[in-house]
Amino acid sequence: MPTTNDASPLPRREQFPADFRWGCATSAYQIEGGVELEGRGESIWDRFCQMPGRIRDGSSGAVACDHYQRWREDLDLAADLGLNSYRFSIAWPRVFPQGRGAVPNSAGLDFYSRLVDGLLERGIEPWPTLYHWDLPQALQDRGGWKHRDTVAAFAEYAAVLGRVLGDRVRNWTTHNEPWCSAFLGHREGVHAPGVQGWKSALQACHHILLSHGKATAALRAEVQDARVGIALSLHPCQPATASSQDAQAVQRHDGLRNRWFLDPLYGRGYPSDIWPLFGKNAPMVRHNDLQLIAAPIDFLGINYYFPETIKHVAGEGPLSAQVVHVEDVERTATDWEVCPQGMVRLLERVHRDYAPANIYLTENGACYDDEVAANGTILDLQRRSYLQRHVAAASECVARGMPLRGYFAWTLLDNFEWAEGYTRRFGLTHVDFKTQRRTLKASGNWYRDFLRLQLDEQ
Ligand code: FCB
Secondary structure: OOOOOOOOOOOOHHHOOOOOEEEEEOOHHHHOOOOOHHHOOOEHHHHHHHOOOOOOOOOOOOOOOOHHHHHHHHHHHHHHHOOOEEEEEOOHHHHOOOOOOOOOOHHHHHHHHHHHHHHHHOOOEEEEEEEOOOOEHHHHHOOHHHOOHHHHHHHHHHHHHHHHHOOOOOEEEEEEOHHHHHHHHHOOOOOOOOOOOHHHHHHHHHHHHHHHHHHHHHHHHHOOOOEEEEEEEOOOEEEOOOOHHHHHHHHHHHHHHHHHHHHHHOOOOOOOOOHHHHHHHOOOOOOOHHHHHOOOOOEEEEEOOOOEEEEEOOOOOOOOEEEEOOOOOOEOOOOOEOOHHHHHHHHHHHHHHHOOOOEEEEEOOOOOOOOEOOOOOEOOHHHHHHHHHHHHHHHHHHHOOOOEEEEEEEOOEOOOOHHHOOOOOOOOEEEEOOOOEEEEOHHHHHHHHHHHHHHHHO
């Protein structure tokens, strides 16, 4: 494996504006546990984890990091790191155990209310995400995201949160990575609800985007100074060869991976170059839907992990495009290519083509097989280098005039990594899942020094 380029200069905090948001991101199902506590309803992930063979180690998020009960300790960790912002998600089944209803579950709402207060007390800005994949199972039983009624249910849920937290929360993210909800959940079936098919995926995707638009309006109606955005998983795409066929395959792949989300959000409708390729699987779109999806947003969240290399393969799905595995590049333990410059290229492109007023890197991080040394420390030098190089790439974006306003490392704690269970660790903090003991890793220590020491020096 090629070695990491540790010779590049380390980033410094003063390369960023003083009001830059520095955070970590987490999500409810991955850390909370306590799935039966205080009236929480079942989610599609609880159900999915029970299906044999779906989760690599047969586990679930039933306990996870037990954050539902240990949140104070976890917020202390966040404060100790020197974060000024914290991105977390709200579990819809805690708020509406049956997905919707006249009266929300007050115990569930109280948890998030306490969490928000706990953050503010520690000087940390709360950045909630309304949907990070844990749909109430009761809504799935009625068709889930494939069914248009789920859109209205999401807007009701958003309104309730706006009403309850809007006096203390300013920055709202509607959805996390709709590509994953739609395509991993409804085409490949490797995520909940485990459905397979293009038609389901494209329809679910449309409803998710529509629900983003409606939730944006609902939040604005409830919270006067709300800043609303969405977090997309975006990938810079490059051709496998210099052939014109591969160049066209990149266009098509990019059409679904990136433009299928960005275009409608920025008022251009679905990409007309690839829409016809879906034939009868294209989604049902009603009059006015695209206008609702294009509701102006205050910021674009980008989750950046890796670039993709694409080649033309006739008949490979409707797009005749395939992601190829490039040899001789640096990779993480999940086999994701490490490419900080890809992040710069991606932001440059988004800035040029869509001109969002504000961009936040709402997730960026890496999985490595951590080893706990005899003295209990975790010297995750590869993750530390990954973090340093991506923060340096973020500083390049700022220096080049892109409207990048914040960076959220994925993730505060090792956690339940979806279909990979507990076999994959992305945390800046190690979690011993037997004892729930938290230990800051070398990567976390560096982030802490970067955020705290350099600030103290100023
Ligand atoms: C992102 C997800 C997040 C986590 C990281 C590794 O796609 O948003 O929950 O799984 O990948």
